[in-house]
Amino acid sequence: MGIKYALALKKKTLTFLVLILVFFGFFFFISIKDNPSFAKFITYNKSRFFSKLNTSFTAKKKNRPDPKKTLKKISSIISEASLSSFNSLSLINKLENLGLKVTVAADENETTGALKMIRVQESFEGLRYFHAQFFSFSEGKDQLQHLSFDLKGSRDNLKEISESIMEQIPGTKRLTYSRLGYELYQLGEDYVIWFKLLTEKDFVKLKNDPFKVYKTSDIGKVIRVAIEEEIH
Amino acid sequence: MLKVLFFSLFFSLICIPSYGRVDLFLNQDGIVNDTASCRESRTKSSPFSFALTKKSESNSMKIKIASESLKFNYVISEGSLVSIVSNFTKQNYKLIRVLSYQGERGVELSSELLGRRGTIGIIKQSNLISLKEREISISKRLQAFLSENLSLENKKLTLEITSEKDFYLVHHCKQEEYILFSVYAEGDLVRTIGISREASNFLAHLRYKAVTFDNLENEPALFKERKLNPFSYIVCSEKDRFISVYDKNIEKTFFRAKGHEPIIPIQTFSESSVAKEDGDTYKYYQEVKFPNRPGGRNSGWIDRDLILLPHECRSAGEGNPFVNDPDQFLDSIFPTLKRVVRPYDEGARSFGARRGGGKRLHAGNDLYRLKDDPVVAVNNGRIIRSLYYFYLDTYAIEVKHSNGQVARYGEITAQKPGGQELSIGTEIKRQDLLGFVGKVNSDCCHPMLHFELFSGKGAGALSRREAKNKYKRRWDLLNPTNFLKEWELNTLWH
Numbered sequence: 001m002g003i004k005y006a007l008a009l010k011k012k013t014l015t016f017l018v019l020i021l022v023f024f025g026f027f028f029f030i031s032i033k034d035n036p037s038f039a040k041f042i043t044y045n046k047s048r049f050f051s052k053l054n055t056s057f058t059a060k061k062k063n064r065p066d067p068k069k070t071l072k073k074i075s076s077i078i079s080e081a082s083l084s085s086f087n088s089l090s091l092i093n094k095l096e097n098l099g100l101k102v103t104v105a106a107d108e109n110e111t112t113g114a115l116k117m118i119r120v121q122e123s124f125e126g127l128r129y130f131h132a133q134f135f136s137f138s139e140g141k142d143q144l145q146h147l148s149f150d151l152k153g154s155r156d157n158l159k160e161i162s163e164s165i166m167e168q169i170p171g172t173k174r175l176t177y178s179r180l181g182y183e184l185y186q187l188g189e190d191y192v193i194w195f196k197l198l199t200e201k202d203f204v205k206l207k208n209d210p211f212k213v214y215k216t217s218d219i220g221k222v223i224r225v226a227i228e229e230e231i232h
Numbered sequence: 233m234l235k236v237l238f239f240s241l242f243f244s245l246i247c248i249p250s251y252g253r254v255d256l257f258l259n260q261d262g263i264v265n266d267t268a269s270c271r272e273s274r275t276k277s278s279p280f281s282f283a284l285t286k287k288s289e290s291n292s293m294k295i296k297i298a299s300e301s302l303k304f305n306y307v308i309s310e311g312s313l314v315s316i317v318s319n320f321t322k323q324n325y326k327l328i329r330v331l332s333y334q335g336e337r338g339v340e341l342s343s344e345l346l347g348r349r350g351t352i353g354i355i356k357q358s359n360l361i362s363l364k365e366r367e368i369s370i371s372k373r374l375q376a377f378l379s380e381n382l383s384l385e386n387k388k389l390t391l392e393i394t395s396e397k398d399f400y401l402v403h404h405c406k407q408e409e410y411i412l413f414s415v416y417a418e419g420d421l422v423r424t425i426g427i428s429r430e431a432s433n434f435l436a437h438l439r440y441k442a443v444t445f446d447n448l449e450n451e452p453a454l455f456k457e458r459k460l461n462p463f464s465y466i467v468c469s470e471k472d473r474f475i476s477v478y479d480k481n482i483e484k485t486f487f488r489a490k491g492h493e494p495i496i497p498i499q500t501f502s503e504s505s506v507a508k509e510d511g512d513t514y515k516y517y518q519e520v521k522f523p524n525r526p527g528g529r530n531s532g533w534i535d536r537d538l539i540l541l542p543h544e545c546r547s548a549g550e551g552n553p554f555v556n557d558p559d560q561f562l563d564s565i566f567p568t569l570k571r572v573v574r575p576y577d578e579g580a581r582s583f584g585a586r587r588g589g590g591k592r593l594h595a596g597n598d599l600y601r602l603k604d605d606p607v608v609a610v611n612n613g614r615i616i617r618s619l620y621y622f623y624l625d626t627y628a629i630e631v632k633h634s635n636g637q638v639a640r641y642g643e644i645t646a647q648k649p650g651g652q653e654l655s656i657g658t659e660i661k662r663q664d665l666l667g668f669v670g671k672v673n674s675d676c677c678h679p680m681l682h683f684e685l686f687s688g689k690g691a692g693a694l695s696r697r698e699a700k701n702k703y704k705r706r707w708d709l710l711n712p713t714n715f716l717k718e719w720e721l722n723t724l725w726h
Contacts, residue, residue, distance in 0.1 A: 084697070105462035105541055107656065109616040111632050113692040117463050121497070128499035133621060135693035143697050146621040152501045177674050184624075184674050189591055190697050190704075194624065196673060202625075208646040210619055210653075211463060213498045213521045213531070230588065231623045231695055232643070232672070232682060 070126040075168030081147055081227045082187040088116050088134040088142050126152045129212045145229045153223035155181055155197055162195045190230055198222040255382055257410050259428035267405050274399035279411045281360040282440040283312045297353030301604055306347035311440035324357045331435040349436055350650035363393040367441035373454055374437035387417040407488045461618045464494045468538050468545035477532035482508050482517050486532040495520040497539055505536050564610040566723040567683055574600040583711045595703040596684035597712050603679040605669045607644055611635055615658045624672035640694055642682035645670040685712040
């Protein structure tokens with residue numbers, strides 16, 4: 001009996017509450033239906049709902065880079081970097097042949113001439129932040145001073161990556177220094193190539209880098225590679 | 233009780249009087265015309281402060297501020313205007329940015345590193361006073377600018393920050409905050425102007441009245457165009473237009489960025505941009521960092537088509553051409569503030585030391601110092617090549633000095649002095665901070681400044697692989713050793 005009474009009372013209370021909600025809801029709707037912000041709110045949510053349904057907004061699927069393919073492509077680009085015949089034009093051709101969008105800028109002044117900078121605007125197949133610098137001379141020639149890029153990697157595969165790149169580079173090369181996560185080779189007489197795993201220290205140091213932005217998630221997962229003229 | 237509170241709040245809100253007409257809004261680009269949407273608010277925290285010496289130190293015109301790394305001090309002159317960046321970890325100290333400085337009187341050739349506009353350092357709170365109810369003097373250039381734009385007769389103008397009781401008045405126009413200043417002509421309040429917190433070119437013209445303005449320094453230009461590093465991407469939209477910077481889903485606007493703001497595109501290892509349907513086509517967005525927005529959020533997603541180099545962006549133009557006029561000749565000084573820790577004329581550090589088994593010779597002097605120690609300009613001059621990748625994770629800049637010599641300051645870090653890029657064409661003075669001592673990543677050597685010197689008679693790139701000399705450098709390369717020895721005598725060491 002008591003339970004029945006309690007249930008009946010609950011039913012009544014619920015009905016009463018629902019009626020109150022409907023009543024106030026109706027008046028609230030009447031009062032705001034002509035308000036433009038309300039209309040905007042409805043449209044916004046509609047569009048969000050439908051955009052999710054027909055996937056008009058597509059965060060593109062991330063392509064899984066094939067590391068072997070990437071290394072092959074990189075090697076084709078940089079294999080001649082230490083040769084005297086290598087110049088900005090040959091690099092641009094190589095990059096464009098791979099279908100990459102290349103940007104060239106020249107930092108030029110009367111006193112120290114032009115420093116040509118070449119970048120690839122988009123990352124490609126496990127490689128990013130491709131950047132090269134060439135010193136230009138009045139006779140139309142230029143020489144590579146710095147070429148660098150980032151590869152996806154770790155402490156475990158640094159050796160494997162460096163070896164497969166070094167295999168593709170012709171001419172004399174010699175490992176001059178190495179430690180955990182770092183390797184430095186001499187390339188011919190005028191160049192060096194180094195491979196460095198991004199460490200926490202590097203992350204702090206590179207916060208002010210003028211061209212590249214690193215995130216904490218990159219620590220230990222990025223191998224920075226650079227070919228540089230022995231300028232020191 | 234709640235009702236009473238509600239009504240009192242409601243009436244207090246509608247009864248706050250508006251301060252009235254603001255005659256001129258100034259931001260980094262000059263006069264702001266579109267101010268229809270501006271709204272007024274009040275802030276309790278002082279937007280700016282003056283740096284003054286304490287009474288006990290009243291004989292001194294200089295105030296020491298410690299660098300962020302705490303490794304060295306800057307000196308700024310009394311009366312300099314500063315803004316507080318944040319509290320420092322140590323109580324009663326503040327991290328500040330210098331907005332205007334008083335010049336170089338008494339510190340012309342001192343052992344101290346001058347703090348200049350943009351310098352960030354740590355100051356004792358007791359050295360700071362608020363601007364409230366203090367007369368602010370302005371430079372002749374700003375005086376002329378205000379007289380002309382406010383149609384005032386040529387009367388002597390002073391400013392005072394506009395405040396009411398404990399509050400400073402602020403106007404918010406679009407995304408910028410403008411601090412209100414009352415303009416007084418010979419003591420009479422004549423106008424009210426709003427100056428953006430970011431308008432450093434105007435703020436540089438404000439001084440504490442108690443410190444005289446005249447003859448202290450060359451007045452900075454009101455609008456100084458700088459040529460950017462050619463690989464500094466910019467937001468390519470009209471200069472006074474704002475664009476939205478979104479979250480990753482391109483739904484929420486994080487903040488709004490101004491046309492021509494420098495940006496660095498962020499690349500991932502795969503597709504770096506996201507696509508969003510835009511009518512019949514797709515619009516692509518890419519993540520970028522805004523390096524000139526210190527503190528708070530400084531990255532987000534913007535329309536990829538707006539990421540361009542200055543020369544690709546039609547609305548950016550070319551900026552002011554670099555003019556190569558020589559400055560006044562001065563004796564050069566040593567490029568580090570403290571003495572080197574090893575002799576620079578011995579062993580591998582010396583000019584002409586063997587490299588590559590003798591096939592090449594060292595083209596400069598290695599000045600061993602501690603990592604992140606300041607590197608300063610040996611003389612007045614101009615930046616002709618801003619920071620570029622040099623060697624094994626270090627960077628370099630090139631300077632044409634007023635005596636005609638060209639110097640390459642190599643193996644420095646990427647850290648920008650005072651947080652500001654020394655862009656191409658920037659005029660520098662002797663002992664100006666150019667960068668910080670770096671260290672190559674191969675562990676081969678002590679941290680150093682690799683210093684190269686050229687007479688300036690040659691032209692073209694400084695490094696030449698095919699050069700006939702063994703240094704592989706341009707023909708006018710000089711041996712800096714004797715110059716450095718002479719400059720040591722001109723230097724007052726820290």
